[in-house]
Each structure stands twice: as C-alpha cells, then as structure tokens.
Amino acid sequence: MPDEPPPLSRAERRRRTEARILEAARELFARSGYDRTTIRAVAAAAGTDPGLVMRYFGSKEELFARVAELAPDQPVTGPAEDVAEVLLASLGDKLRGDLSGTLAMLRSMLTHPDAGREVRAAITEQQRQVAAAIPADDAVLRAGLIGAITLGAIIGRDLLHLEGVRDAKAEDIVEVLRPAIHAIAQSAPAHAPAELTADLAP
Amino acid sequence: MPDEPPPLSRAERRRRTEARILEAARELFARSGYDRTTIRAVAAAAGTDPGLVMRYFGSKEELFARVAELAPDQPVTGPAEDVAEVLLASLGDKLRGDLSGTLAMLRSMLTHPDAGREVRAAITEQQRQVAAAIPADDAVLRAGLIGAITLGAIIGRDLLHLEGVRDAKAEDIVEVLRPAIHAIAQSAPAHAPAELTADLAP
DNA sequence: GTCTATAGCCCGATAGAC
C-alpha cells in the first residue's frame, strides 16, 4: 500500500488545480466550442467547483483567451519560388503539433466573434506576407485562398473528421496539397518544368 | 393618401407571417449560428412574437431544419479527366447562388452537432463519387481534401470575409482553384500537357 | 387565431461561510 502522499504546499496545490482547469477547459472548448462549454462543466472535469474557476481566471472570456490560442505562423520570407514550400512546411507543423489550443479557437471561430477576429487576423497577416512574395496581380486573392485551403484541411481533418482525411498522416496531406499550393502560388512544383504554370488559364 | 389595403384572408395573413419568420430566421442563423440565434430575436425581426414562432414551427430545432439547408450537389459522373471540371462548375454554382440557407448550416456546423452531421454527410457523399472516379490509391484522401478546399473557400469568402476573397467574383475564385483541383484529382488542367501531373511528387 | 404571461431550466458571476 502506498504511503501517505507527501504534503503539498498551498501554492503547489493551487498550481496543480490551475493546470487541471486549463487542461479541462482546452479540451472542452476544443470539443464543444465557446458557447456550449460551461464553467460548471470545466470545473467538474477538473475536479473542482465553478467558483474556483471564476476566482482563478476572472471570467469565461478570459479563460477562453488563456487556452484558445493560434500558434504563431513562421514568417514567410525568401524568394518567390520557395513560398509554397514554406507554407507547406508550416502546414505540416500545424498538422503534426498538439492542436487542442488551436482547435478550441477554430471550433469557435464561426460563432464567437472574438475567435473569428483572431483567426481572421492570423490568416490575414500570413496572407499579406504571401501576397507580397507572389508575382501576380491577383496575389491577395491567391494568398487568401491558400489560407482558406489550409484552414479547410485542418477543419476537414480535426473538426469534421472527414473519412480518409481524419486518419491521414500529416505528410500525406502535405504531399497531396503540394502541387495545389504550388499552382496557386504560381511557382513550379519541385522538379517540374517552370514554363508549366505560365499558361494554365485558357 | 392610399386607400385602405384590401382585406387579407386569415390564411393569407398567416402565410405571409410564416414567410417573414422564415426569412428572418435564415438571416439570423446565417449571421450568428444556431446557439446565438434566439426565437425572440427571430420573432422581433419578423415583426411578431415568440409564441407564434413556436406555434408555427414547433421548436427552434425544427425552425433551423426548415431554413438551414445544403443545396444538393449535382452528381459527379463522367470520365476521370472531367471530374475536376465538374467539381469546379459545382463550386462556381455554389458561390454564385443564394447562400443564406447554406450559410446558416455552415455557420453552425462546428458547434451544433446536427449541422455538423449534415455537412459531413453531404461532403462524404460527393467525396465517395469523386473517389470512385479518381485513379489513385489514395483517392479517398484526395477526394476529401477537394471537399475541404471547397469548404475552406466558401468559409473564407462568406463567413470569415478574408480580404481579397470576400469581394472576389465566383469566376475568379474558380479560376485560381482550377489548377489546384486538377492537380489533386490528378487530371490535366485544360489545355496543359498531360504528362505534367505524372511526376509532381519527388 | 393571435399574443401575453410565466413556468422551468441553466447559465455566468458574486457574496460569504468555513
């Protein structure tokens, strides 16, 4: 039989409770979105009570802000022909990484205005960088659609759980999207002749 | 000064009120999603009272089902090399059409389980048809990603209002996505040499 | 038939007992 656990300082107990609350909140926000996740449910999942959650985090909104976060995109720099590969590497990272904080944000983006603004701002920032690097007069549209495609892929895999996508490895998704992203960025896919992309439009 | 309006039969008055409720519901569900749209707000926007809305439609759930509907996808048939063009034409139709019923469904799909199932089912059905027509061993993944891309484009334009996308004409979006969809469907884009798509992956 | 009033429930947030 185990001995009595070593006594925990109050600070340590508090730290652990906070961590449990944060983890529970992240999971519930990711699974159910902002509106359908209640402070009460978070407290229950964390093994505490609603009052404590409020005391530690102030409000539901602040708790959400603490756990729903978009991983910052790595800056898109370098020559135009590398832009697509940088974006694909970034997508691969997102698909491979721990997404629960991101999913909390994405799950809520269509119904919680703050989350919508956050996602929009993140996409817009990357979009600007991509647009600046792409040699096309509709570069903003192309960059925006690349962002939309990335978003669609993550939604399809992790939120809608589309079959064939939900269980796909990150590498496989990146592989399938590679020529698509290259085509939109108007860069030649790896080892394909460059004059290809010049006259795709009739 | 106008004469007294011609008297309306009760049936006619009821029909018009129902129509106003449906229109208001469609718009509010599309703008705010299922949870944040209240029967009270629908009634107010339609110029009636909540009780009447409940009386006519039974429940909030039934009202939602009446207005949030996905336009049925046209079947994807024909030879493999035409699949991409059929899908692009279908996307163009969606982007051009009146979307408010569709947007009501899409806005709610991440947070309202019924809406999520509905969207998933619609994408899955089209996905099956596309997968059957594509000559690749990862056809299900490719078909799923095409669905995800389509979804991402509509979300980016009509729900997230990404700049450069929100005001883009349907034709322009289709044009930019054309080579991308062809690449994923492994069909040759219009008038481009066929051996192109054979060795895109290193 | 149309609308008002309210029941019944769950929520976020707060106050105060221990």
Added chain:
DNA sequence: GTCTATCGGGCTATAGAC
C-alpha cells in the same frame, strides 16, 4: 484559500387570456 449558496438574467417552451 476553498467551496457553497444564491443572485440576476436569458433562454425555450407552454398555458391561457383576449
């Protein structure tokens, strides 16, 4: 510090007045 009890408010849905 931790937790319980409750407040005030919004909601869907219902019952009943006109």
